[in-house]
Amino acid sequence: xxxxxxxxxxxxxxxxxxxxxxxxxxxxxxxxxxxxxxxxxxxxxxxxxxxxxxxxxxxxxxxxxxxxxxxxxxxxxxxxxxxxxxxxxxxxxxxxxxxxxxxxxxxxxxxxxx
Amino acid sequence: xxxxxxxxxxxxxxxxxxxxxxxxxxxxxxxxxxxxxxxxxxxxxxxxxxxxxxxxxxxxxxxxxxxxxxxxxxxxxxxxxxxxxxxxxxxxxxxxxxxxxxxxxxxxxxxxx
Numbered sequence: 001x002x003x004x005x006x007x008x009x010x011x012x013x014x015x016x017x018x019x020x021x022x023x024x025x026x027x028x029x030x031x032x033x034x035x036x037x038x039x040x041x042x043x044x045x046x047x048x049x050x051x052x053x054x055x056x057x058x059x060x061x062x063x064x065x066x067x068x069x070x071x072x073x074x075x076x077x078x079x080x081x082x083x084x085x086x087x088x089x090x091x092x093x094x095x096x097x098x099x100x101x102x103x104x105x106x107x108x109x110x111x112x113x114x
Numbered sequence: 115x116x117x118x119x120x121x122x123x124x125x126x127x128x129x130x131x132x133x134x135x136x137x138x139x140x141x142x143x144x145x146x147x148x149x150x151x152x153x154x155x156x157x158x159x160x161x162x163x164x165x166x167x168x169x170x171x172x173x174x175x176x177x178x179x180x181x182x183x184x185x186x187x188x189x190x191x192x193x194x195x196x197x198x199x200x201x202x203x204x205x206x207x208x209x210x211x212x213x214x215x216x217x218x219x220x221x222x223x224x225x226x227x
Contacts, residue, residue: 031213040123042203043158043217050212058214059115090157096213102148103215105157 002026006091006106013081013113021076021109023091031094032074033058033103034066036087043090049074050096081113116141118206120218128226133194135221137204138186144206147180147187148215152201161202162189194225 004025013019025032030051035043035058045058047066055066063085065077074093078085091106117140127133139147145166150158164171164178164187171178175194180187191198201222205215 033214035217040219042120042219043205045214045216048212048214050214056212059216094213102160102163103150103158105159107157 004106025093029093029095033092034076035090116216118218124222126224133191135189139206150203
């Protein structure tokens with residue numbers, strides 16, 4: 001049981017390049033999320049998907065797009081990377097409800113844009 | 115939208131002392147408040163959570179208190195140990211909704227042996 005799997009773990013991009021961060025979960029969770037983590041700013045929500053077929057903007061969506069490919073997979077795309085997008089990106093999943101409400105996080109992607 | 119403020123940003127204590135981290139939230143509809151611990155280079159892990167129908171919850175050396183009137187909640191760690199050194203995040207959300215969590219800025223706790 002892998003939980004939440006993110007790829008790649010590390011990536012260096014040049015300004016203007018594009019890339020897609022992949023996330024897959026095997027817990028049959030309905031909800032999935034993308035966060036970025038920057039020093040002193042905590043975890044900020046980029047986009048989320050409450051269920052298969054739906055996506056919504058979070059706190060910091062500019063410069064990103066997402067795709068909920070199916071119930072398992074939720075990808076994050078940077079169309080034209082900028083140095084301000086240098087960060088650690090975490091994918092997470094959960095099953096909102098009274099019984100189990102915790103997030104399961106992936107191991108993160110450390111992205112550097114030069 | 116929801117906003118979560120967390121203090122202090124850094125906290126240094128001697129081994130065996132207690133540590134307290136405080137958070138305030140803005141959305142009175144929020145009713146779920148988890149705490150996450152993140153060790154260096156690792157993913158955040160849930161350590162304790164509290165729902166709005168209780169005022170306090172304990173799990174061994176850690177406890178969380180919630181004051182809905184004042185819209186703040188706190189994490190208490192007693193008898194701290196060096197392995198408690200990590201970054202701690204509070205968060206808030208509305209259950210029965212999308213499940214999205216809004217996190218505080220984080221507190222770096224250092225426990226000195």
